[in-house]
Amino acid sequence: MVSIELRAIEKEFENDIPEFTKFFEILRLDKERFVLKCRSTEIVVCIEWENLRGDFDIKVRSRSEENLLYQLDKKSLEKTNPGLVIYEDVGLYSKKEKYCEVLLTYLSIGNWPKTEFESGFKLNHVGVEISEPSNLYRLLFASFSRDDYFNGWGFYETIKLKGCEQNEIDRVLQQVLFLLAKYNRPEDGVVGDYPQIIPYTYTDNLYIWNNPNEDIEIDLTDFNTTKYHEPIAFYNKGRKSEEPIYFYRVLEFFFIINRKNEIEELIFDYNTSTDMDGFIKNMTNLYGNKEEKDLEGLLRNVDGIHEVVEKANEMELVISNDVSTFVKALYQYRNSFVHAKWDYRHDINIPNLLEDNVKDAHWLTILKKLAEMVIKQFCY
Numbered sequence: 001m002v003s004i005e006l007r008a009i010e011k012e013f014e015n016d017i018p019e020f021t022k023f024f025e026i027l028r029l030d031k032e033r034f035v036l037k038c039r040s041t042e043i044v045v046c047i048e049w050e051n052l053r054g055d056f057d058i059k060v061r062s063r064s065e066e067n068l069l070y071q072l073d074k075k076s077l078e079k080t081n082p083g084l085v086i087y088e089d090v091g092l093y094s095k096k097e098k099y100c101e102v103l104l105t106y107l108s109i110g111n112w113p114k115t116e117f118e119s120g121f122k123l124n125h126v127g128v129e130i131s132e133p134s135n136l137y138r139l140l141f142a143s144f145s146r147d148d149y150f151n152g153w154g155f156y157e158t159i160k161l162k163g164c165e166q167n168e169i170d171r172v173l174q175q176v177l178f179l180l181a182k183y184n185r186p187e188d189g190v191v192g193d194y195p196q197i198i199p200y201t202y203t204d205n206l207y208i209w210n211n212p213n214e215d216i217e218i219d220l221t222d223f224n225t226t227k228y229h230e231p232i233a234f235y236n237k238g239r240k241s242e243e244p245i246y247f248y249r250v251l252e253f254f255f256i257i258n259r260k261n262e263i264e265e266l267i268f269d270y271n272t273s274t275d276m277d278g279f280i281k282n283m284t285n286l287y288g289n290k291e292e293k294d295l296e297g298l299l300r301n302v303d304g305i306h307e308v309v310e311k312a313n314e315m316e317l318v319i320s321n322d323v324s325t326f327v328k329a330l331y332q333y334r335n336s337f338v339h340a341k342w343d344y345r346h347d348i349n350i351p352n353l354l355e356d357n358v359k360d361a362h363w364l365t366i367l368k369k370l371a372e373m374v375i376k377q378f379c380y
Contacts, residue, residue: 013139016138016139016142016145016153017135017138017139022039023038023039023040023135024036024037024038024039024135024139025037025039027044031049032048032049032050033046033047033048033049033080034046034047034049035047038134038135038136038139040134040135040136041094041097041099041134041136042097043084043094043096043097043099043136044081045077045081045084045136045139045140046080046081047072047076047077047080048076048079048080072139072140072142072143073143074086074088077140083095083096085166086140087102087354088199088358089103089141089144089199089200089358090102090103090197090198090199090200090354091103091137091158091197091354092136092137092140093166093169095166098162098163098164098165098166099160099161099162099164100160100161100164100169101133101134101136101137101158101159101160101161102158102159102173102197102353102354103133103141103156103158103197103198103199103200104130104156104157104158104159104180104195104196104197105195105196105197105198106157106180106193106194106195106196107193123172123175123176125163126161126162126163126164126168126172127160127161127162127163128159128160128161128162128172128176129159129160129162130157130158130159130160130176130180131157131158131160132153132154132156132157132158133153133156133157133158134158134160137158138153141200144200147200159173159176159197161173169354170352170353170354173197173353173354174353177194177195177196177197177353180195181194181195197353197354199358199361224380226379226380227378227379227380228253228257228378228379230253231249231250231253231254231371231374231375231378231379232375232379234246234247234249234250234253234371235247235250235371235372235375238250238367238368238371239368242364244333244337244360244363244364244367245337245338247364247367247368247370247371248334248337248338248367250370250371250374250375251295251298251299251367251370251371251374254298254374254378255291255294255295255297255298256294257378258294258297258298258301258378291331292327292328292331295327295330295331295334296323296324296327298374299323299326299327299370300323302370302373302374302377303373303377304373305323305373306321306323308326308366308369308370308373309321309322309323309326311366311369312326312329312362312366315362315365315366316362317329317333317359317362317363317366330363330366330367333359333363
């Protein structure tokens with residue numbers, strides 16, 4: 001039997017939201033669910049205990065991994081709140097109240113001319129405010145505060161949009177970032193610092209923790225002279241910059257090398273028939289393949305490709321474990337960062353601030369793994 005008391009709930013929340021009941025109205029609190037309304041935004045949030053991560057008994061406990069707020073996640077919140085959109089580790093949108101709030105990452109935020117914008121401003125009909133995270137935001141994203149390097153909510157800022165339709169969010173946020181960067185002219189700026197809307201980065205995600213006691217088996221082939229140094233140069237650049245284009249260029253490098261057997265057959269046929277015109281035509285056809293076909297031809301020959309496709313499926317980048325489906329999705333992602341593709345309507349792929357962040361991180365992991373696999377298979 002779940003023991004539920006309002007005093008216990010308030011105790012759970014006091015570290016992140018002092019005077020919790022001053023800012024939230026309790027609409028329901030029983031053994032099945034907890035329903036509350038944010039007084040400032042009128043947004044209602046329903047929390048069903050059974051949808052929290054793992055088994056959970058509500059009671060007063062110290063600040064720990066089991067804190068009630070730390071159990072909230074995107075899937076459980078959206079399941080019980082169909083009018084609420086959760087952008088994983090970055091923000092929220094209420095369809096009914098047309099309210100959006102997202103985390104702002106900008107080292108120079110302290111130089112924002114708050115005397116001019118501290119009361120907010122308007123972009124057409126949308127109200128904009130840049131300030132400390134609201135109590136609603138602290139409630140839904142309290143998991144940030146479990147991070148070892150979390151300094152307290154007062155050190156963070158969020159962008160709040162009021163009266164904004166869901167299909168307007170990206171357009172408005174892009175303009176806010178533009179204004180924030182343009183009118184923020186710090187005397188001591190940080191090189192490369194530019195306002196971003198990206199998921200909160202937990203300390204564990206900043207590093208790759210290596211186990212000093214782990215016995216790593218050395219692959220002696222790695223010490224052989226490589227057949228090609230160019231793809232390794234691309235890979236090194238990608239690891240330094242974390243830019244997907246460099247890992248994709250590793251794959252591109254092997255498009256023709258992957259078809260070496262076909263080229264050898266064409267050369268053999270020519271030596272047999274001495275038909276130069278036929279040889280030129282066949283070579284032209286081979287080099288004239290569409291890139292997506294070359295990509296699929298390469299990946300189908302990569303040892304272990306099915307494990308990578310399954311991982312992409314787990315990350316929800318593709319909807320099946322079919323290699324062709326994976327190739328199509330990867331090529332579409334490739335188009336989004338290599339160059340803007342225009343069609344007959346002159347449409348262009350524009351990056352979306354909220355929808356692309358998590359997928360970008362997952363695709364980067366997949367591309368990095370593919371680059372390592374083809375280097376191992378073709379360079380030694």
